[in-house]
Amino acid sequence: MTRDKRPYWRDCLVVSLVVGVIGVTFGVFADAAGFDLAQIMVMSAFVFTGASQFAAVGVIDDGGSGGAAVGSALLLAARNALYGPVARRTLPAATLGRLASAHFVIDETTAMAAAQHDRRDAAGAFWITATTLWLFWNGGSIAGALLGAVMGEPETWGLDAAFPAMFVALLAPHVRTAAGRTAAAVAAAVAFGAVPVAASGIPILLAVSALLPAVFVQRRRGSSGTGTSEVGNDSGVSS
């Protein structure tokens, strides 16, 4: 599979670059909502979760309270807790190392790690993405805050499709097994169905229920599919 022989660090940089560009839009957005440069820098460095930062700034921009902003932001950040069990496999085993690296357990680092075939590559992908993404996200935020609306309307050049497409690319190795495809399809359907009825951040948590039918499919196939990979993908398994 040619795809899998490509060095992963290039994809890590692509991910970080895209996130950096989104960081510029965050800086512009937060600046327009009345946040000053120091606040924007602190947020990007220490909150370091794009979706939550956009949500918090959005609530304030709409005239909401600080409490409401924190609430909706943390609800969106809740999914990072579910990345923990996946990321644990690539993080340092020592408690202190784990606590230090926890800050970098986000969508992109977890997805990059989980798309690799072995533990070493997963750790490499996690850390290259973590460091470059943190730098680009913060650099982008600062640039956006200082320069203002330099990029025009980012939607006219399709930036809002870049992020989901990035994760589509990272899903590819996972959907080569029947169980992976089942999990993907059911999770998307559950999330989709939950959007109109649940607060932002909740649908992705509910999507974990997709594990049940996926396990059923895996067992029915009499699969050797579990436990073949240590880093959270089954791409070595034929279905």
Added chain:
Amino acid sequence: MLAALAAGSYGIRVLGVTTLGRIVEQRLGPLVSLLPVTLFSALVALMTWERAGELALDARVVGVVAGALAAWRRASMVVVILVAMAATAGFRAFT
């Protein structure tokens, strides 16, 4: 507000890699390997269809479908992203 936000989001992540992570690991065992595909598929669905807490059918769908086709043809990630952006931007320009 910023302090609460930073502490809260860090706390969530710490919980995930420590206590919660250990419990999930013990309960799910090898099934943890199905967790990424589950979470990221849901994430893609949300980023493609959700806008401000509602389902919205817009140009993003065109881009993500185009990107998925590129990924299926084993295009590299850069190509997948550029195809998706171009399709979404093109669709917006012509509608």
